[in-house]
Amino acid sequence: MVLILPAAPWRERDGLDALTKVLGAAEGESRFVGGAVRDTLLGIDVADVDIATRLPPQEVIERLQDARIKAVPTGLAHGTITAVTPAGP
Structure with a gap:
């Protein structure tokens, strides 16, 4: 199942596009998860x-x-890295 999120202001945050490109979103290497997805849908x-x-x-x-x-x-033990973009962490 593939769900395309509706347009949302947070998707235009400074540095987010560069971050998703670095993490390989176009190649399926990364996905938005968690509260951002839930809150967007709500x-x-x-x-x-x-x-x-x-x-x-x-x-x-x-x-x-x-x-x-x-x-x-x-949180390396859990595989957690915080990326700090111009818009913040």
Whole structure:
């Protein structure tokens, strides 16, 4: 099942397009998940955006650093990396 999210203001956040390209969204390597998806479908403002990826954490960090996006290893044991874009984490 593929669900295309409706247009939403958070999808225009500064740096989000670059971030999804770095994480390989076009190739199916990453997806929007969590509260951003839920809140968009419910029509609620989105506070932060979570992206799940099939990439190993170290590769995510390397890709982010290569793209000059700050990578913060907030939960490596769980595979969690925080990417800090111009719009914030």
